[in-house]
């Protein structure tokens with residue numbers, strides 16, 4: 304059963320079309336929703352939560368119709384909004400316990416669930432301090448915790464890596480992947496960066512100007528290419544010259560050489576070249592496409 308299905312979904316704000324005849328079906332797993340700023344990602348999420356009635360078309364989440372079953376959808380779906388409106392003078396614990404109580408959990412269960420969830424997202428002692436003093440990364444974690452505290456089947460995460468530095472981004476992406484794999488919760492995560500979603504998603508939906516560009520498994524975006532990545536401990540350029548002299552198409556990229564695979568003999572030529580130079584071979588693998596290349 305698809306977790307999200309839309310049919311000819313269109314959303315107009317006055318004369319402006321934010322979503323244009325969008326039809327898609329998404330299976331459980333970690334799903335990326337990619338598009339430039341203004342592509343319509345947040346609008347789609349609000350429609351899927353039953354908070355914004357579409358101009359036309361249908362949409363269902365977990366087999367529930369957004370038109371009449373919004374409250375049931377929101378019971379089963381967690382939502383991490385793009386912009387935060389976290390109260391600065393309460394602690395993460397107080398906020399998440401409060402939101403768990405609002406979802407209907409009894410007091411003791413709400414406290415236990417909040418503590419577990421905050422630990423899972425990586426907030427420990429600091430969870431007792433007021434949110435006003437938190438870093439952007441900690442605030443994003445609080446937003447993630449409140450989306451997870453009522454044990455949803457599915458979470459919508461709107462730009463969860465916004466404002467994070469590279470290390471913070473990596474940690475957040477790893478956390479999102481764990482939500483999908485270890486906690487068994489399906490995820491719809493938005494980003495304007497294709498590259499970061501490629502690393503953690505099973506499936507990617509790309510929208511542009513409110514229209515569907517592509518909806519496919521990440522594997523099919525990142526098929527192996529006909530290029531080998533070769534990394535040696537030293538003598539990269541000498542190896543490159545040898546391979547070029549032997550007739551191979553070779554070019555340097557960063558610390559590696561990229562070698563076009565002509566035929567099976569290509570592997571033998573690389574092996575012989577490395578052996579003759581007496582250097583250590585660190586990496587020899589077929590390069591995979593990156594999603595970004597598909598859209599370039």
Ligand SMILES: Nc1ncnc2c1ncn2[C@@H]1O[C@H](COP(=O)(O)OP(=O)(O)OP(=O)(O)O)[C@@H](O)[C@H]1O
Pocket residue numbers: 316319321338339340341342343344345346347385462
């Ligand atoms: N309530 C509204 N009234 C008028 N226009 C709106 C409204 N909400 C969204 N839009 C417009 O619809 C388009 C899509 O907005 P949306 O927020 O869905 O984009 P997005 O892909 O989430 O981008 P971002 O990451 O920048 O928020 C934008 O051009 C936006 O200005």
